[in-house]
Amino acid sequence: MTDPVLPRVLLVGRGKMGGALWSGWLRKGLAPSVVLDRHGTAVPAPHRVAKTPADIPQDFQPDFIILAVKPVAAADAIAAIAPWLPGAVLISVMAGRTVAGLRDIAGRSGCRPPVLRAMPNTPAEIGQGITGAYASDDVSPARRAQAEALLSAVGAVAWVTDEAQIDIVTAISGSGPAYVFLLAELLEKTGLAHGLPAQTARLLARGTVSGAGALLAVSPEESDTLRRNVTSPNGTTAAALSVLMTSEAWPKTIDQAISAAAARARELAQ
Ligand SMILES: NC(=O)C1=CN([C@@H]2O[C@H](COP(=O)(O)OP(=O)(O)OC[C@H]3O[C@@H](n4cnc5c(N)ncnc54)[C@H](OP(=O)(O)O)[C@@H]3O)[C@@H](O)[C@H]2O)C=CC1
Ligand SMILES: O=C(O)[C@@H]1CCC=N1
The missing domain is CATH 3.40.50.720 (NAD(P)-binding Rossmann-like Domain)
Known part of the structure; x- marks a missing residue:
């Protein structure tokens, strides 16, 4: 065609x-x-x-x-x-x-x-x-x-x-790839800091972000279901999420970040 x-x-x-x-x-x-x-x-x-x-x-x-x-x-x-x-x-x-x-x-x-x-x-x-x-x-x-x-x-x-x-579209999806790339950067740096070889840390971080994105793109499941599918009760993911998901952690930080981006978009109107 x-x-x-x-x-x-x-x-x-x-x-x-x-x-x-x-x-x-x-x-x-x-x-x-x-x-x-x-x-x-x-x-x-x-x-x-x-x-x-x-x-x-x-x-x-x-x-x-x-x-x-x-x-x-x-x-x-x-x-x-x-x-x-x-x-x-x-x-x-x-x-x-x-x-x-x-x-x-x-x-x-x-x-x-x-x-x-x-x-x-x-x-x-x-x-x-x-x-x-x-x-x-x-x-x-x-x-x-x-x-x-x-x-x-x-x-x-x-x-x-x-x-x-x-303005909120700009904050969510226009700027959004940068947040995801930052996550890849931080996963890689943390892997390195915990002793992984550089190449391995890079492969694991990039593969995780791109693989999760690809699964999200094709899966009929909601993103929170995909998250739960990784999270064994009392397992390793639950341990990590107990840090990330407290109201003062990612929920607050993401809201602040998106609000800052949208506010900046409004300023750029001038
Ligand atoms: N980057 C992103 O992820 C996104 C960006 N945007 C928007 O896209 C716009 C561009 O951003 P981005 O691509 O990142 O910026 P860049 O600086 O990479 O690109 C802007 C381009 O415009 C050129 N330019 C500036 N003035 C003129 C002119 N008078 N005539 C011809 N060309 C000109 C610059 O040329 P020179 O190199 O000579 O300075 C440069 O190549 C912004 O308004 C941004 O808000 C929207 C969504 C996502
Ligand atoms: O950072 C910016 O202002 C532009 C708009 C969205 C992505 N990049």
């Missing part, structure tokens, strides 16, 4: 997140598109790389312009691609930046595009991402369906109907 051709995009910023999205889209088949990448790293034909906006063909008409720059760079990036905004839907993957704020910035260049916010995560690089998305009212159903095709080319998509929820 041939994959459907994804819509034509202008991707602004090919860093860690933009790069992961671009790679996933290329694998799925993208209509001839342009990536604005200040480093000018080559892309396969028929796509084009533009080192500066001057390299973007004037007659290029993208269906979507994807802003994958840091929130602080939003205004410069929008000003740079303003000539290509008419007729396009703006998709922002930036933390914090709101639809109203982005429209105001675009308005300075005389354009008020439909805006869709997407919060992907880096497992998109291997097609295993999860994206939380919010479409403002002026994104047409047809464009929203195209956007869903684009976003689901790199993993699952979960829509929210209240824009404010994108």
